[in-house]
Amino acid sequence: MSRSHLLGFLAFAALLVAVPLTAENEYELRLFMLFLIYGLIAVGLNVLVGLTGLVSLGQAGLFALGSYTGAILAVRLGADLVTASIGAAVVAALFGVALAYPTVRVRGVYLAVVTIAFGIIVENVAIEWTALTGGTTGLSGIPTPSVFGYELTGYGFYGVLAATLLLATLAAHNLTDSRYGRAMLAVSQSEIAARSLGVNATAMRILAFVAAAVTAGVAGVFYSFLNQYISPDIFTFSDSVRFLLMVILGGAATTFGPVLGAFVLTYLPEYLQDFQLWQKFAYGALLLAVMFVLPRGVMGTLGLGLKRLRPAARGLDPAEVAAAGAGLPAASRATTAELVTQGLTVRFGGLTALSHANVRVKGGEVHALIGPNGAGKSTFVNAISGVYRPSEGAFGIDGEDLTGKSQHEIARLGLARTFQNTELFGELTVLENVLVGGQSRLRYGLVDALLRTPRRRREERELRAAAVGLLAFVGLTDHANEAARYLPFGLQRRLEIARALAARPRLLLLDEPAAGLTSQEIDELAAMIRKIAASGVSVLLIEHHVDLIMAVADTVTVLDYGQVIASDRPGVVQNDPRVIEAYFGSPVAHGELSEASA
Numbered sequence: 001m002s003r004s005h006l007l008g009f010l011a012f013a014a015l016l017v018a019v020p021l022t023a024e025n026e027y028e029l030r031l032f033m034l035f036l037i038y039g040l041i042a043v044g045l046n047v048l049v050g051l052t053g054l055v056s057l058g059q060a061g062l063f064a065l066g067s068y069t070g071a072i073l074a075v076r077l078g079a080d081l082v083t084a085s086i087g088a089a090v091v092a093a094l095f096g097v098a099l100a101y102p103t104v105r106v107r108g109v110y111l112a113v114v115t116i117a118f119g120i121i122v123e124n125v126a127i128e129w130t131a132l133t134g135g136t137t138g139l140s141g142i143p144t145p146s147v148f149g150y151e152l153t154g155y156g157f158y159g160v161l162a163a164t165l166l167l168a169t170l171a172a173h174n175l176t177d178s179r180y181g182r183a184m185l186a187v188s189q190s191e192i193a194a195r196s197l198g199v200n201a202t203a204m205r206i207l208a209f210v211a212a213a214v215t216a217g218v219a220g221v222f223y224s225f226l227n228q229y230i231s232p233d234i235f236t237f238s239d240s241v242r243f244l245l246m247v248i249l250g251g252a253a254t255t256f257g258p259v260l261g262a263f264v265l266t267y268l269p270e271y272l273q274d275f276q277l278w279q280k281f282a283y284g285a286l287l288l289a290v291m292f293v294l295p296r297g298v299m300g301t302l303g304l305g306l307k308r309l310r311p312a313a314r315g316l317d318p319a320e321v322a323a324a325g326a327g328l329p330a331a332s333r334a335t336t337a338e339l340v341t342q343g344l345t346v347r348f349g350g351l352t353a354l355s356h357a358n359v360r361v362k363g364g365e366v367h368a369l370i371g372p373n374g375a376g377k378s379t380f381v382n383a384i385s386g387v388y389r390p391s392e393g394a395f396g397i398d399g400e401d402l403t404g405k406s407q408h409e410i411a412r413l414g415l416a417r418t419f420q421n422t423e424l425f426g427e428l429t430v431l432e433n434v435l436v437g438g439q440s441r442l443r444y445g446l447v448d449a450l451l452r453t454p455r456r457r458r459e460e461r462e463l464r465a466a467a468v469g470l471l472a473f474v475g476l477t478d479h480a481n482e483a484a485r486y487l488p489f490g491l492q493r494r495l496e497i498a499r500a501l502a503a504r505p506r507l508l509l510l511d512e513p514a515a516g517l518t519s520q521e522i523d524e525l526a527a528m529i530r531k532i533a534a535s536g537v538s539v540l541l542i543e544h545h546v547d548l549i550m551a552v553a554d555t556v557t558v559l560d561y562g563q564v565i566a567s568d569r570p571g572v573v574q575n576d577p578r579v580i581e582a583y584f585g586s587p588v589a590h591g592e593l594s595e596a597s598a
């Protein structure tokens, strides 16, 4: 944890201790406890909004679910605070999973509508299911909270609320700083790239929804114990909007932003009460003004300002680079790294983009795949990397069948790729991009991430050293701390290669890596590709640059109208009349292919 965050947590803890000592009356303390409850909701929602970039406008529904579950367990079954919280957390988590499901198909506005609908359904069920919820009359008689038989009188309940918010903020901070946070950010910026590196995007979204749901559910239980009475009108759509605003106003994806947002939006309406009729107007106008001046929220803008004042070094400490051992690690698996496709066919409706392609990429070779525009090269790449499901045929690496597996499964089994149009995680730094590449090699779990265990720290340290080594290999250590989107195009291509190599693939698939590069950059790329193959990683190279192909390829396979028309050594393929015909429409003289395509 950085020093500034540590100081932040200490100051926050000190504040939580000081408040009950300075509160002048019970009303003041109660209002602060309400803030602690809303803070918990905002911290959880920040995982969803800040990290995965998804928006939920149904948090009041989850808050209500937690409140009713807790209240019913306490009133009907005499459950204590711990049991009620566990019960509510489980119920909320289940609904969180259900809410994550639509994200497989819908995002943005559509997802927002789904979550709004969820909130409205919960509100209406609370009104209509009178036998369970008491209908519009609500549920009263919720007892004083107790924990393991001890009643939480005096400041006891305050202590529980304060400790929960502090620990939840710490856990969310640790999550953000872990493989899970990185993966969520990566998914929000380029899902296809994240999946190609072995990140299970669906699982990350479910995790984020569950985090937001569980915190809202537990906050609901706390609310019902604090209020000792709940009714449907407490959980309305405008509350969902307010919870989302807390995150955005405070600063999405920041550690303390949501807490600050919750504080402001709990106290602001209280202070604006004096304005009577103008209260709502003043509330809205103030929010608008703040968001206009601070589009990244208060903490986001503050963080950005501090970065500008004291910019971090763009590059890495030379000592760290030296210690990481600059260079390409040897291929991790002592296998042949051979890719074989048998009769691979992909149809789009009536169009056969790839037809019964048999390709064999031998272990450790550089295998170029060429063909005129529309020949089916990208379709081939997308089929073997799991983006498209083959209509027919099979493919595998080292005899391991990969047909029908999902993108992230194929990536984890040893196939890494770059993209024709680079797909970097633009907002992440150069180093972080490579760290996401090594994601699937990490073994530590969620508990390790939340608690920052020694195992997590060791694995992260090792991954960082490997990533630094790869940055040195592609010559990017001087840019390590820059956001990837600011890199010049040529360096972006290199970064994609380093990121793919971080997954320690058996087969590296380079989709037009020379496109847009200068001739000097292409020479450097050729040297890099040779080194990669020499380390034992097979390379499948999709390219139009004949010079590059001639310089590095051991074998060239030519596709035309989705069919393999030649596969041999470059010199042989270059003079193959079928290949020349495919490029020119009629047989032409020797040597013209290279001139025309270069």
Ligand SMILES: Nc1ncnc2c1ncn2[C@@H]1O[C@H](COP(=O)(O)OP(=O)(O)OP(=O)(O)O)[C@@H](O)[C@H]1O
Pocket (backbone or CB within 6 Å): 348, 351, 352, 353, 371, 372, 373, 374, 375, 376, 377, 378, 379, 380
């Ligand atoms: N998702 C898709 N839906 C429908 N048709 C597609 C799809 N993807 C590719 N095609 C078609 O399949 C054929 C092969 O396209 P593909 O992009 O694989 O060729 P390519 O060799 O990669 O071409 P280029 O060199 O221009 O990238 C083309 O006719 C293309 O229009």
